[in-house]
Amino acid sequence: MKDVASAAGVALKTVSRVVNGEPGVHPATAERVRTAIDRLGYSRNESARVLRRGRTATIGLVIEDVADPFYSGLSRAVEEVVIDHGCLLLSGSSGEQPGRERELVETFCARRVDGLIVVPAGEDHTYLRSELEAGTPVVFADRPPGAGLDVDTVLADNVSGAGQAVRHLLGHGHGRIAFLGDDPAIFTAAQRLQGYRAALGGLYDERLVAMRPPSLEAVRADLARMLTLDDPPTAVFAGNGRYTVTVLRALAGRRLALVGFDDFELADLLQPGVTVVAQDPSWMGRVAARRG
Amino acid sequence: MKDVASAAGVALKTVSRVVNGEPGVHPATAERVRTAIDRLGYSRNESARVLRRGRTATIGLVIEDVADPFYSGLSRAVEEVVIDHGCLLLSGSSGEQPGRERELVETFCARRVDGLIVVPAGEDHTYLRSELEAGTPVVFADRPPGAGLDVDTVLADNVSGAGQAVRHLLGHGHGRIAFLGDDPAIFTAAQRLQGYRAALGGLYDERLVAMRPPSLEAVRADLARMLTLDDPPTAVFAGNGRYTVTVLRALAGRRLALVGFDDFELADLLQPGVTVVAQDPSWMGRVAARRG
DNA sequence: GAGGGGTCCGACAACGTTGTCAACCGGTTA
DNA sequence: TAACCGGTTGACAACGTTGTCGGACCCCTC
Known part of the structure; x- marks a missing residue:
């Protein structure tokens, strides 16, 4: 001044x-x-400084929904690393809407973030190409980018994780295991289905699979339908943290075994709440930091 | 260009x-x-635009910890409103450290955010005075600012909420109700203690109160101590969401009645998990928006 | 006293955008 | 013909900072 x-x-x-x-x-x-x-x-005045120096000391984070415990955990870890590097975090929730994801990414880019961490909602990320060519470091997390893009990506091993869950149930004598998960258009959901299917092998029964966005009513209906089968399921594998909770609520008393993907608070205080922890969010943060 | x-x-x-x-x-x-x-x-280039126009179209949010469900819910609501106003959200977790809170606030101010929403960790906010005089709109949430500052503040009625919780337990025949809550230096904790105490009246017994940061070991020890009293508690009132979960875990089998402040996922699936929802986070967001 | 080296300081341009103001042009009116 | 008008366009300065460069000054040495 x-x-x-x-x-x-x-x-x-x-x-x-x-x-x-x-x-x-x-x-x-x-x-x-x-x-x-x-x-x-x-x-x-940081704006002027940014203009002059070219670095914004800002990282953009696009996630699904901050209110989801999985992503809020991830946010916190990313934030930690970002702050350690003297940067600030711009974050936004896409709400699983590709359009919103794109808007957020483009807004972040217009603000010249020094790096971008994206949990993609859409399939097509070609709009990122020019940004990448301009040199902005981008890291995808939890899900890979659409085809034709060469970007660092941090993924959990969803297939083998789901396999472990299924084998755990098989080992406890369950032969009829239902899979309730999110829309298979979502990468992680599809991967987990694949792991489930592979682990079941010949035991796989299409009628025990239901995949769609998690709503209590839908899950209730799916479960009710499955339970009227001649050979009903004795166990359920839930495809993600939110699903596990929804299933728990839908089960309401019926005592099926339940395994869920992703940990969640209080899992250990419920009946048989085996959990498979998917990611270590701070690990993702670290990868992002790789590009201070 | x-x-x-x-x-x-x-x-x-x-x-x-x-x-x-x-x-x-x-x-x-x-x-x-x-x-x-x-x-x-x-x-x-938004930086240049900001420099020229003076508005950053950015709101700063300082909370306790994004990973805490209460604050992540609040974040999401704030984010929603902020985006609706065409702005972006810069957020940071103070981790209950006054120094960190101040750093974040000052960094946000240096970036000339158009507005600031703060869940304060410290007691002294005089450092904000010059910023306020400069015209930056600031809103405190969940807890009031330190003395001598005239700032809009969004608070839940902690005292009467705690009173309701206690009366609920009294109504169910519990005369010995323990209160486990966070450090009384934290505004909400102190307020809830006050409500608890007022509702208990003559039944109040200091030995049934333990306040400190929530750690499983500490809570376990506190509970164990209380349960060895001649006249042990038959019910517990937990001072916040995180505490409720910790108490649940520490109880591990012992079947005391439990009421917690703040809702939390799955509360309805546990034994007697009455909950008092404190804030409507979107309400807070709305107040912040009052100052686009 | 002239030259050399170091320390401290200031003038100036540049970053990319937008607000202000004036210029231009074709057509209409007095 | 001159004055005027609305619709388009451009030149220029300014926003607040920092990088570059050079100037002023002091102390030391020959």
Whole structure:
């Protein structure tokens, strides 16, 4: 601020040097500048700084929904790493809408974020190509980008995780295991179905699979339908954290064994709530940091 | 970008007009500019725009911890409102550390956020005074600011909420009700203690109160101590969402009645998990929006 | 006293955008 | 013909900061 400069009787550049802690300023001068700063309540305008220097010290994070425990955990981990690098976090929830995802990404890019972490909602990410060519580091998390894009991606091993869950149930004598999961258009849901199917092998029965967005009514109906089969399921494998909770609620008393993908609070306090922890969110954060 | 201007054979200002959808540009010219923009993959530099216009279209949110369901719910609601206003959200977790809170707030201010929503961790917010005088709209949420500051604040009625919880237990015949809550230095914890105490009246017994940061070991020890009293508690009132979960875990089998402040996922699926929902986070978001 | 080296400081341009103002052009009116 | 008008367009300055460069000054040495 030029007011500070004139108040301290120095040039703009000297003030700049002081606020940035650059060397080559006489201690007495620096002190004079500092008191002027305090007196006037000056604080550096980061926008101008960004404009001049080119780095925004900002990372953009696009997730599904901050309110989902899985993503809020991820957010926190990312935030931690980002702050450690002296940056700030711009975040937004796509709500599983590809359009919203794209809007967020483009807005973040227009603000010239120094890096982007995206949990994609859509399939087509060609709109990112120009951004990538411009050199913006982008990392995908939890789900891979659409075809034709070469981007670092952090994934959990959904297939083998689902396999473990199924084998756990098989080992406890369950031969009829239902799979309730999210829309198979979602990468993780499809992967987990695949793991479930592979682990079941010949035991696989299409009638025990229901995949769609989680709503209590739908899950209730699916379960009710399955339970009227001649050979009803004795166990359920739920495709993600939110699904596990929904299934629990839909079961309401009926005592089926339940295994869920993703951990969730209090899982250990419920009947047989085996959980498979999918990701270590801080691991994802670390990968993002790889590109300070 | 001046490249676009020269590519389209027009002046900078005309490009500016087109990207901003300002009137007074011949359709043919606008079209030429647009194709140049597409061809060059231009996107407006928001930093420069911010510098020139003074508005950042950014809101800062400082909370306790995004990973806490209460705050992640609040975040989501705030985000919703902020996006509706065409703004973006910068958020950070203070981790209940006043220093961190202050750092975050000051960083946000240096970036000239158009508004600030703060769940305070500290007691002293005089450092905000100059910012307030500069005209930045600030809203406190969940907890009030330190003394001597005149700021809009969104609070739940913690006292009467706690009173309701206690009366609920009294109504079910519990005369010995323990209160386990967070450090009384935290506003909400103190308020809830006050409500608990008032509702109990003569039944209040200091030995049934334990307040400190929630850790499983500490809560276990507190509970164990209380249960060895001649007249042990038959019910527990937990001071916040995280505490409720911790108490549940610490109880591990012992069947005390439990009421918690704040709702939490699956509360309805546990034994006697009465809950008092404190805030409607979207309400807070709305208040923040009051100052687009 | 002249030259050399170091320390401290300031003038100036540039970052990319937008607000202001004036210029231009075709057509209409006095 | 001159004055005027609405619709388009462009030149220029400004936003607040930092990088570059060069100037002023002091101390030391020959």
